Amino acid sequence: MSPPILQFGTGRFLQAHVDLLVSEAAERGEALGGITVVQNTRDPASTRRAQALAQADGFPVLLRGLVAGQPVEMRKTCRSVREALHAVDDWPAVRDRVRETVRVIVSNTGDNGWALCRDDGQSLLADTAAAPQSFPARLLVLLHDRWQAAPATGLTVLPCELVARNGAVLGDLVVAQARAWHCPSPFVDWLLTQVVWASSLVDRIVSEALEPVGAVAEPYALWAVQAQPGLQLPCRHPALVVTDDLARHERLKLFLLNLGHTLLAELWSLRGQPAGMTVLQAMQEERYREPLEHTWLEEVLPVLEALGQRDEALVYLDSLRERLLNPFLAHRLADIAQHHEQKKQRRLLPVVELARRHVPGLAQPRLRAALKSS
Known part of the structure; x- marks a missing residue:
């Protein structure tokens, strides 16, 4: 059989x-x-x-x-x-x-x-x-x-x-x-x-x-x-x-993990960094880590809070930081950057659209700049 x-x-x-x-x-x-x-x-x-x-x-x-x-x-x-x-x-x-x-x-x-x-x-x-x-x-x-x-x-x-x-x-x-x-x-x-x-x-x-x-x-x-x-x-x-309620799980993964990966890939591509650069290396550099943390806390978390997921998001972020700082994985930004423009539309744009409906006036400068570079 x-x-x-x-x-x-x-x-x-x-x-x-x-x-x-x-x-x-x-x-x-x-x-x-x-x-x-x-x-x-x-x-x-x-x-x-x-x-x-x-x-x-x-x-x-x-x-x-x-x-x-x-x-x-x-x-x-x-x-x-x-x-x-x-x-x-x-x-x-x-x-x-x-x-x-x-x-x-x-x-x-x-x-x-x-x-x-x-x-x-x-x-x-x-x-x-x-x-x-x-x-x-x-x-x-x-x-x-x-x-x-x-x-x-x-x-x-x-x-x-x-x-x-x-x-x-x-x-x-x-x-x-x-x-x-x-x-x-x-x-x-x-x-x-x-x-x-x-x-x-x-x-x-x-x-x-x-x-x-x-x-x-x-x-x-x-x-x-x-x-x-x-x-x-x-x-x-x-x-x-x-x-x-699958949507709650989807939002955490898409707007925190996947969005984070894509934002790191965006910074990497704009700065012309080495092809072999990994997520771990980026997370250990302030010029990558600071904009990522700012985006999570100032541009994404208010949207999740408006949807009633602030506490869940903070717990997920704590575990996510540990996952991205995993010293044993060689997760290359060049691999993440494949199909980059499509990924930005799927991972970044929904957060901007949700903010427009649920948090009017939220600036989201880094997300909007990444989308404009498409």
């Missing part, structure tokens, strides 16, 4: 977070089952990772950081991945997995992973068709297969992309694609009522990849999932939290 979890993406974050949490849960008998990983691209590095992921002996994840001020280092062996397929070369096999036993579909497809492709069309629903080019279209074909083969069997789609309300947004994309392809209305109704589009938030700094597979990450981990009827989880784990 094939694994009940299908994962789109082979990157280091999924290895050190989703795959590791499922592996740890499986050791306690609290995982849904194993994982089939699907490689999305033709990138040679992804191919090497996929080939190594399929090895039966597992892969290493190194957890390094500070916990209550004390250094911690643990070596984990992740054994949750059972097989690795390619989304194009192995498309018939991917379709078979969803028709048969998959109960949860997880994704982390990168910053542009949800972009649609004009060349994808209704003909791709045919049994012998090639794989669509875009991830939303691939997901649509797979769900159409499931609807035809086992419409009464529950299925949860659990995206990990850093998009607010990511489950709802991805569901809207797939439903819109289904209507554009003139899919039958019973299938569209099934997408809307029988598939659980689970919004989630992932929070773990994964700083380095190991070769050929594996990752270096911090000990801290959070996977928060919006509660809703019919939700199936890939595992039970202390780091996997089901919540009625």
Whole structure:
């Protein structure tokens, strides 16, 4: 029997977070089952990772950081991945997995992973068709297969992309694609009522990849999932939290951690600093640390306070400073600066827009300057 979890993406974050949490849960008998990983691209590095992921002996994840001020280092062996397929070369096999036993579909497809492709069309629903080019279209074909083969069997789609309300947004994309392809209305109704589009938030700094597979990450981990009827989880784990208010978790991570990373990358790019500069090095320099702290306390915290999250934000900031000062992670600002303009729009602009509505007159000079430099 094939694994009940299908994962789109082979990157280091999924290895050190989703795959590791499922592996740890499986050791306690609290995982849904194993994982089939699907490689999305033709990138040679992804191919090497996929080939190594399929090895039966597992892969290493190194957890390094500070916990209550004390250094911690643990070596984990992740054994949750059972097989690795390619989304194009192995498309018939991917379709078979969803028709048969998959109960949860997880994704982390990168910053542009949800972009649609004009060349994808209704003909791709045919049994012998090639794989669509875009991830939303691939997901649509797979769900159409499931609807035809086992419409009464529950299925949860659990995206990990850093998009607010990511489950709802991805569901809207797939439903819109289904209507554009003139899919039958019973299938569209099934997408809307029988598939659980689970919004989630992932929070773990994964700083380095190991070769050929594996990752270096911090000990801290959070996977928060919006509660809703019919939700199936890939595992039970202390780091996997089901919540009625996912937005509170999203705001803390997006407006403090992710915004902080992007602001440091902005300062680094403007100052022409060395390519190998890390978050730790920036946090240890006053010319980086001071503007970051000012932005958190003077431009972001008043917004969170207006939303009733001041105390939560202060607690999160205390732990976040320790995480960013982790002496064991080589988290390069050059890596954070990839897709920088899109990240500024997702991480900085919402804080400015919320301030306009909830804290009129809040100046936010550093956030506005960073947005103007786009």
